[in-house]
Amino acid sequence: MAQSTTLDTSGLHRGEKSGKNGTLPTGLAANATSRPDAGSRPPASADIHPGVGFRIKRDFLRPNYDVARMFQDFPVPDISDHLNRLYAVDSSIKCLSGTNRRLVGPACTVKVYPGDNLMVHKVLDIAQPGDVVVIDARGSTTNAVLGDTVSMKAMHRGIAGFIVDGYVRDLAAVRELDYPVYARGDMPIGPLHRGPGEVNYPVCCGGVVVAPGDVLIADSGGIVVLPRTCVEDLCAQLRQYKARLSGYLDKVRKGEFSNAWVDQLLEETRCEIAD
Numbered sequence: 001m002a003q004s005t006t007l008d009t010s011g012l013h014r015g016e017k018s019g020k021n022g023t024l025p026t027g028l029a030a031n032a033t034s035r036p037d038a039g040s041r042p043p044a045s046a047d048i049h050p051g052v053g054f055r056i057k058r059d060f061l062r063p064n065y066d067v068a069r070m071f072q073d074f075p076v077p078d079i080s081d082h083l084n085r086l087y088a089v090d091s092s093i094k095c096l097s098g099t100n101r102r103l104v105g106p107a108c109t110v111k112v113y114p115g116d117n118l119m120v121h122k123v124l125d126i127a128q129p130g131d132v133v134v135i136d137a138r139g140s141t142t143n144a145v146l147g148d149t150v151s152m153k154a155m156h157r158g159i160a161g162f163i164v165d166g167y168v169r170d171l172a173a174v175r176e177l178d179y180p181v182y183a184r185g186d187m188p189i190g191p192l193h194r195g196p197g198e199v200n201y202p203v204c205c206g207g208v209v210v211a212p213g214d215v216l217i218a219d220s221g222g223i224v225v226l227p228r229t230c231v232e233d234l235c236a237q238l239r240q241y242k243a244r245l246s247g248y249l250d251k252v253r254k255g256e257f258s259n260a261w262v263d264q265l266l267e268e269t270r271c272e273i274a275d
Contacts, residue, residue: 048196057200060212067215068104074238076221082237089223090206098180103218105132105160107210111198114140119197126199129158132216136203137166143191148173155179165205182218
Protein backbone atom coordinates (compact mmCIF):
# COMPACT_ATOMS: atom_id res chain seq x y z
CA MET A 1 0.00 0.00 0.00
CA ALA A 2 1.37 3.44 -0.97
CA GLN A 3 2.45 5.66 1.90
CA SER A 4 0.54 8.93 2.52
CA THR A 5 2.00 12.19 3.82
CA THR A 6 0.17 14.18 6.52
CA LEU A 7 -0.31 17.79 5.31
CA ASP A 8 -2.69 20.68 5.85
CA THR A 9 -5.63 20.02 3.52
CA SER A 10 -7.31 23.38 3.96
CA GLY A 11 -6.02 24.42 0.56
CA LEU A 12 -7.61 21.57 -1.39
CA HIS A 13 -9.79 22.66 -4.29
CA ARG A 14 -13.52 22.08 -4.02
CA GLY A 15 -14.37 18.54 -5.00
CA GLU A 16 -11.00 17.11 -3.83
CA LYS A 17 -11.25 14.69 -0.91
CA SER A 18 -8.62 14.19 1.68
CA GLY A 19 -7.58 10.75 2.81
CA LYS A 20 -8.24 9.25 6.20
CA ASN A 21 -7.10 11.26 9.22
CA GLY A 22 -6.41 14.36 7.12
CA THR A 23 -3.90 12.71 4.81
CA LEU A 24 -3.58 13.69 1.16
CA PRO A 25 -4.64 11.23 -1.51
CA THR A 26 -1.78 9.00 -2.55
CA GLY A 27 -1.17 10.76 -5.91
CA LEU A 28 -0.92 14.22 -4.31
CA ALA A 29 1.29 12.87 -1.55
CA ALA A 30 3.71 11.53 -4.15
CA ASN A 31 3.91 14.95 -5.75
CA ALA A 32 4.49 16.59 -2.38
CA THR A 33 7.40 14.34 -1.50
CA SER A 34 9.07 15.03 -4.85
CA ARG A 35 9.19 18.81 -4.32
CA PRO A 36 12.64 20.30 -3.58
CA ASP A 37 13.27 21.05 0.08
CA ALA A 38 14.74 24.16 1.72
CA GLY A 39 18.19 23.22 0.45
CA SER A 40 17.29 23.84 -3.19
CA ARG A 41 19.40 26.26 -5.25
CA PRO A 42 18.41 29.20 -7.46
CA PRO A 43 18.48 28.85 -11.24
CA ALA A 44 21.91 28.30 -12.75
CA SER A 45 21.45 31.47 -14.79
CA ALA A 46 22.04 33.41 -11.55
CA ASP A 47 25.51 31.91 -11.00
CA ILE A 48 28.62 34.10 -10.90
CA HIS A 49 31.29 32.50 -13.05
CA PRO A 50 35.05 32.85 -12.50
CA GLY A 51 36.98 34.46 -15.34
CA VAL A 52 35.91 37.39 -17.52
CA GLY A 53 33.64 39.60 -15.45
CA PHE A 54 34.82 38.19 -12.12
CA ARG A 55 38.60 38.51 -11.90
CA ILE A 56 41.37 40.52 -10.24
CA LYS A 57 44.82 41.49 -11.43
CA ARG A 58 46.99 42.40 -8.46
CA ASP A 59 49.51 44.65 -10.21
CA PHE A 60 50.21 46.64 -13.37
CA LEU A 61 53.00 48.76 -14.84
CA ARG A 62 53.07 52.26 -13.37
CA PRO A 63 54.98 55.30 -14.70
CA ASN A 64 58.44 55.65 -13.18
CA TYR A 65 58.40 59.46 -13.35
CA ASP A 66 56.61 62.26 -11.49
CA VAL A 67 53.53 62.74 -13.65
CA ALA A 68 52.03 65.47 -11.43
CA ARG A 69 55.16 67.59 -11.79
CA MET A 70 55.41 66.96 -15.53
CA PHE A 71 51.90 68.29 -16.24
CA GLN A 72 51.48 70.83 -13.44
CA ASP A 73 51.68 73.83 -15.79
CA PHE A 74 49.20 72.54 -18.38
CA PRO A 75 45.42 73.02 -18.10
CA VAL A 76 43.19 70.02 -18.75
CA PRO A 77 41.62 71.63 -21.88
CA ASP A 78 45.08 72.10 -23.44
CA ILE A 79 46.00 68.50 -22.67
CA SER A 80 42.71 67.37 -24.24
CA ASP A 81 43.43 69.41 -27.38
CA HIS A 82 46.78 67.67 -27.80
CA LEU A 83 45.04 64.32 -27.55
CA ASN A 84 42.86 65.43 -30.48
CA ARG A 85 39.88 65.97 -28.14
CA LEU A 86 39.22 62.23 -27.92
CA TYR A 87 40.33 61.49 -24.34
CA ALA A 88 38.36 63.96 -22.21
CA VAL A 89 35.88 62.27 -19.87
CA ASP A 90 32.19 63.20 -20.02
CA SER A 91 31.83 66.52 -18.20
CA SER A 92 28.87 65.16 -16.21
CA ILE A 93 31.49 63.51 -13.99
CA LYS A 94 32.54 66.39 -11.76
CA CYS A 95 34.61 67.06 -8.68
CA LEU A 96 32.30 66.66 -5.66
CA SER A 97 34.98 66.79 -2.95
CA GLY A 98 38.59 67.89 -2.61
CA THR A 99 38.16 70.83 -4.96
CA ASN A 100 41.25 72.67 -3.72
CA ARG A 101 43.78 70.45 -5.48
CA ARG A 102 44.41 68.60 -8.69
CA LEU A 103 44.04 64.83 -8.89
CA VAL A 104 46.86 63.18 -10.86
CA GLY A 105 48.08 59.60 -10.93
CA PRO A 106 48.06 56.21 -12.61
CA ALA A 107 44.69 54.52 -12.97
CA CYS A 108 43.84 51.52 -10.84
CA THR A 109 40.64 50.35 -12.49
CA VAL A 110 37.47 48.76 -11.10
CA LYS A 111 34.41 47.48 -12.95
CA VAL A 112 31.33 46.81 -10.81
CA TYR A 113 27.94 45.32 -11.45
CA PRO A 114 25.45 48.21 -11.16
CA GLY A 115 24.32 48.43 -7.54
CA ASP A 116 27.26 46.42 -6.16
CA ASN A 117 30.65 47.47 -4.76
CA LEU A 118 32.42 44.29 -3.64
CA MET A 119 35.38 45.09 -5.91
CA VAL A 120 35.54 48.68 -4.61
CA HIS A 121 36.31 47.24 -1.19
CA LYS A 122 38.85 44.81 -2.66
CA VAL A 123 40.70 47.54 -4.56
CA LEU A 124 41.61 49.14 -1.22
CA ASP A 125 44.00 46.20 -0.74
CA ILE A 126 45.40 46.41 -4.27
CA ALA A 127 45.84 50.10 -5.14
CA GLN A 128 49.20 51.59 -4.23
CA PRO A 129 49.83 55.05 -2.73
CA GLY A 130 49.35 57.69 -5.42
CA ASP A 131 46.99 55.61 -7.56
CA VAL A 132 43.72 57.10 -8.83
CA VAL A 133 40.95 54.53 -8.53
CA VAL A 134 38.68 54.68 -11.59
CA ILE A 135 35.32 52.95 -11.12
CA ASP A 136 33.16 51.91 -14.05
CA ALA A 137 29.63 51.67 -12.64
CA ARG A 138 28.12 52.23 -16.11
CA GLY A 139 26.64 55.53 -14.94
CA SER A 140 24.04 53.63 -12.91
CA THR A 141 21.57 55.82 -11.02
CA THR A 142 20.22 52.98 -8.85
CA ASN A 143 22.87 52.93 -6.11
CA ALA A 144 25.95 54.71 -4.86
CA VAL A 145 29.19 52.71 -5.06
CA LEU A 146 31.10 54.38 -2.22
CA GLY A 147 30.73 56.87 0.61
CA ASP A 148 32.61 58.36 3.52
CA THR A 149 33.78 55.06 5.03
CA VAL A 150 35.42 53.83 1.82
CA SER A 151 36.89 57.32 1.30
CA MET A 152 38.36 57.28 4.81
CA LYS A 153 39.93 53.88 4.25
CA ALA A 154 41.36 55.03 0.90
CA MET A 155 42.94 58.07 2.57
CA HIS A 156 44.70 55.83 5.08
CA ARG A 157 46.03 53.67 2.25
CA GLY A 158 47.43 56.72 0.43
CA ILE A 159 45.12 56.37 -2.58
CA ALA A 160 45.05 59.71 -4.42
CA GLY A 161 41.29 59.79 -5.05
CA PHE A 162 38.31 58.32 -6.88
CA ILE A 163 36.82 58.96 -10.30
CA VAL A 164 33.44 57.25 -10.54
CA ASP A 165 31.25 56.79 -13.60
CA GLY A 166 28.29 56.50 -11.28
CA TYR A 167 27.09 57.90 -7.96
CA VAL A 168 28.40 58.25 -4.41
CA ARG A 169 26.76 58.79 -1.01
CA ASP A 170 27.48 60.51 2.34
CA LEU A 171 28.70 63.53 0.40
CA ALA A 172 28.69 65.97 3.33
CA ALA A 173 30.91 63.61 5.33
CA VAL A 174 33.18 63.00 2.33
CA ARG A 175 33.61 66.76 1.91
CA GLU A 176 34.62 67.04 5.54
CA LEU A 177 37.49 64.70 4.71
CA ASP A 178 38.46 67.04 1.83
CA TYR A 179 39.21 63.90 -0.16
CA PRO A 180 39.15 64.01 -3.99
CA VAL A 181 36.03 62.28 -5.30
CA TYR A 182 34.69 62.78 -8.83
CA ALA A 183 31.30 61.32 -9.74
CA ARG A 184 28.06 62.02 -11.59
CA GLY A 185 26.30 62.97 -8.36
CA ASP A 186 25.23 61.67 -4.97
CA MET A 187 22.29 59.62 -3.69
CA PRO A 188 21.35 57.96 -0.37
CA ILE A 189 20.92 54.36 -1.56
CA GLY A 190 23.91 52.19 -0.76
CA PRO A 191 25.29 49.21 -2.70
CA LEU A 192 25.28 45.47 -2.11
CA HIS A 193 28.51 43.50 -1.65
CA ARG A 194 28.15 40.36 -3.75
CA GLY A 195 29.90 40.81 -7.10
CA PRO A 196 30.62 40.18 -9.87
CA GLY A 197 33.25 42.70 -10.96
CA GLU A 198 36.84 43.22 -12.05
CA VAL A 199 39.97 44.94 -10.78
CA ASN A 200 42.75 46.18 -13.07
CA TYR A 201 41.25 45.37 -16.44
CA PRO A 202 40.23 48.02 -19.01
CA VAL A 203 37.10 49.98 -18.12
CA CYS A 204 34.98 52.72 -19.65
CA CYS A 205 34.71 55.97 -17.72
CA GLY A 206 32.64 58.80 -19.15
CA GLY A 207 32.94 57.47 -22.69
CA VAL A 208 36.72 56.95 -22.58
CA VAL A 209 38.49 53.60 -22.31
CA VAL A 210 40.86 53.56 -19.32
CA ALA A 211 43.49 50.85 -18.96
CA PRO A 212 45.41 50.17 -15.75
CA GLY A 213 48.46 52.44 -15.68
CA ASP A 214 46.98 55.15 -17.89
CA VAL A 215 47.40 58.58 -16.32
CA LEU A 216 44.40 60.51 -15.03
CA ILE A 217 44.48 64.30 -14.65
CA ALA A 218 41.42 65.91 -13.09
CA ASP A 219 40.58 69.36 -11.76
CA SER A 220 37.89 72.03 -12.08
CA GLY A 221 38.57 72.13 -15.83
CA GLY A 222 37.57 68.50 -16.36
CA ILE A 223 39.11 65.04 -16.53
CA VAL A 224 41.46 63.72 -19.19
CA VAL A 225 42.94 60.26 -19.73
CA LEU A 226 46.55 59.98 -20.94
CA PRO A 227 47.31 56.58 -22.48
CA ARG A 228 50.45 55.43 -20.70
CA THR A 229 52.33 54.91 -23.98
CA CYS A 230 52.18 58.60 -24.92
CA VAL A 231 52.86 60.43 -21.64
CA GLU A 232 56.44 61.58 -22.28
CA ASP A 233 55.85 62.59 -25.93
CA LEU A 234 52.71 64.48 -24.93
CA CYS A 235 54.57 66.41 -22.26
CA ALA A 236 57.20 67.48 -24.81
CA GLN A 237 54.49 68.65 -27.25
CA LEU A 238 52.79 70.68 -24.52
CA ARG A 239 56.03 72.42 -23.58
CA GLN A 240 56.55 73.49 -27.20
CA TYR A 241 52.95 74.63 -27.44
CA LYS A 242 53.21 76.70 -24.26
CA ALA A 243 56.29 78.51 -25.60
CA ARG A 244 54.48 79.40 -28.86
CA LEU A 245 51.27 80.37 -27.07
CA SER A 246 53.02 82.83 -24.78
CA GLY A 247 54.09 85.12 -27.64
CA TYR A 248 50.70 84.84 -29.34
CA LEU A 249 48.76 85.80 -26.21
CA ASP A 250 51.03 88.76 -25.59
CA LYS A 251 49.98 90.15 -28.99
CA VAL A 252 46.27 89.40 -28.41
CA ARG A 253 46.39 91.34 -25.13
CA LYS A 254 47.60 94.33 -27.13
CA GLY A 255 44.86 93.86 -29.73
CA GLU A 256 47.32 92.66 -32.36
CA PHE A 257 45.70 89.73 -34.15
CA SER A 258 44.22 88.81 -37.51
CA ASN A 259 41.27 86.62 -38.46
CA ALA A 260 42.44 86.21 -42.04
CA TRP A 261 42.80 82.48 -41.45
CA VAL A 262 39.01 82.25 -40.97
CA ASP A 263 38.30 83.69 -44.43
CA GLN A 264 40.93 81.46 -45.95
CA LEU A 265 39.37 78.37 -44.40
CA LEU A 266 35.87 79.37 -45.49
CA GLU A 267 37.11 79.86 -49.03
CA GLU A 268 38.91 76.52 -49.09
CA THR A 269 35.80 74.70 -47.87
CA ARG A 270 33.60 76.61 -50.39
CA CYS A 271 31.30 78.07 -47.78
CA GLU A 272 28.38 79.93 -49.32
CA ILE A 273 28.30 83.53 -48.10
CA ALA A 274 25.45 85.91 -48.93
CA ASP A 275 25.29 89.70 -48.52
